[in-house]
Amino acid sequence: MFDIAIIGGGPAGLTAGLYAGRARMKAVLVEKAACGGQILITDTIENFPGFPEGIKGPDLADWMAKQAAHFGLEVRIAEAKSVVLGTGAGGPFSVELSDGAKVQALSLIISTGARWNELGIPGEKELAGRGVSYCATCDGPLFRNKEVVVVGGGDTALEDALFLTKFAGKVTVVHRRDRLRATKILQERALANKKVEFCLNSVAVRITGSAKCEALEVKDVNTGSTKAMKADGVFVLIGLTPNSDVVKGIVKLDAKGYVLCDDDMKTSVDGIFACGDVRKKLLRQVVTAAGDGATAAFSAQHYVERLKGVEYI
Numbered sequence: 001m002f003d004i005a006i007i008g009g010g011p012a013g014l015t016a017g018l019y020a021g022r023a024r025m026k027a028v029l030v031e032k033a034a035c036g037g038q039i040l041i042t043d044t045i046e047n048f049p050g051f052p053e054g055i056k057g058p059d060l061a062d063w064m065a066k067q068a069a070h071f072g073l074e075v076r077i078a079e080a081k082s083v084v085l086g087t088g089a090g091g092p093f094s095v096e097l098s099d100g101a102k103v104q105a106l107s108l109i110i111s112t113g114a115r116w117n118e119l120g121i122p123g124e125k126e127l128a129g130r131g132v133s134y135c136a137t138c139d140g141p142l143f144r145n146k147e148v149v150v151v152g153g154g155d156t157a158l159e160d161a162l163f164l165t166k167f168a169g170k171v172t173v174v175h176r177r178d179r180l181r182a183t184k185i186l187q188e189r190a191l192a193n194k195k196v197e198f199c200l201n202s203v204a205v206r207i208t209g210s211a212k213c214e215a216l217e218v219k220d221v222n223t224g225s226t227k228a229m230k231a232d233g234v235f236v237l238i239g240l241t242p243n244s245d246v247v248k249g250i251v252k253l254d255a256k257g258y259v260l261c262d263d264d265m266k267t268s269v270d271g272i273f274a275c276g277d278v279r280k281k282l283l284r285q286v287v288t289a290a291g292d293g294a295t296a297a298f299s300a301q302h303y304v305e306r307l308k309g310v311e312y313i
C-alpha cells in the first residue's frame with residue numbers, strides 16, 4: 001500500500017515524486033514510456049529558470065528523474081489502464097496496470113500530460129524539432145527575422161501568430177476555411193499587423209526540407225491547386241488533446257477532456273489530485289507543470305496525513 005501513486009512521469013509527475021519523497025511519503029510513479037514526458041522530444045529548453053544557456057530536454061528529464069529517485073521515489077514502467085475507487089473515506093484507490101499488476105494507494109496524482117494534435121502530413125514527423133513546432137512560446141525566439149507559417153485558425157493559432165511577429169520577419173496563417181474561428185479582437189489585431197499574412201481556404205499537404213524545414217506545400221480547397229510557400233518554421237497549432245482517458249468518468253473533466261481542479265490541485269474526487277498539462281489551466285509549460293506537481297504532492301501529503309490522523313502542533 002502506497003501513500004501516493006502518481007500516474008505519468010513528465011515534469012509534473014517527477015516533481016510531485018520529488019516532493020512526496022522529501023515529505024517521507026511512500027510514493028510510486030507509473031510511467032508508460034520513459035520518464036520525462038514531452039521534454040524528451042524537446043531539443044533545447046530556454047525558459048526553465050536556472051539554465052542561462054538553455055538545457056537539452058532529455059538532460060533535464062534525466063536530472064529530474066534522478067533527483068526524485070534520490071529521495072526514494074519508486075518508478076514502475078507500465079501503462080495505467082484504469083482507476084478503481086475505493087469504498088468509503090480513504091479508499092484505497094486501485095490502479096490497474098498494463099502488465100496485469102495493481103497498485104494500491106491512499107491518494108492519486110494524475111500527471112498524464114497532453115499531446116499536440118498533428119497534421120499527419122509528409123515531412124511533419126521528419127522535421128519536428130527542425131523547424132516544425134507545436135509551441136510558439138517555446139520555439140518562437142528561435143525564428144528571428146525568419147519566415148514562418150502558422151497552421152490553424154483558432155484563438156491559439158492567432159495569439160501565437162501575433163506572438164511570433166515579435167521575432168519573425170513574416171508570419172503566414174494557413175487555415176482551411178474561408179474565415180477564422182478566432183475571436184474578433186484577435187482577428188482585428190492580426191489583420192492590422194503588417195507582418196501577418198493569410199492563406200485561407202487552404203490545407204497544408206507537405207512540409208519539405210533536407211536538414212531543416214524549408215517550405216510548406218498547401219492545397220486550395222476550392223480549386224485543388226497546390227503551391228509551395230517558403231517556411232523556415234511551421235507552427236502546427238490545431239489544438240492539444242489531454243491524456244485523461246484513465247480518469248474519464250471518475251473525476252470531472254471539461255468539454256475538451258482536461259481535468260478540472262482547484263488551486264490546490266484537488267479534483268472533484270477526494271484524494272485524487274491532478275497537475276501539469278492534463279489539467280485545465282492557462283499556460284502549459286515545464287515550469288508550470290513542475291509548480292503544479294509540487295502543489296499536488298503537498299496537497300496529497302496533507303490528505304494522507306489527515307487520513308492517518310497525523311496532528312500538526
Ligand SMILES: Cc1cc2nc3c(=O)[nH]c(=O)nc-3n(C[C@H](O)[C@H](O)[C@H](O)COP(=O)(O)OP(=O)(O)OC[C@H]3O[C@@H](n4cnc5c(N)ncnc54)[C@H](O)[C@@H]3O)c2cc1C
Pocket residue numbers: 007008009010011012013030031032033034035036037038039041042044045046047048078079080081111112113114115116134135137138139243246275276277278284285286287289
Ligand atoms: C516539441 C515540444 C517542445 C516544447 N518546448 C517547451 C519549452 O521550450 N519550454 C517549456 O516550458 N515547455 C515546452 N514544451 C511543453 C512542455 O514539455 C510541457 O508543458 C510539459 O512537458 C508538461 O509536463 P507534464 O508532466 O504535465 O506532461 P508530459 O510531459 O506530457 O508527461 C506526461 C507523461 O505521462 C505519461 N502517461 C500518459 N498517460 C499515461 C498512462 N495512462 N499511464 C502511464 N503513463 C502515462 C506519458 O508517457 C508522459 O511521460 C514543449 C512541448 C513539446 C511537445
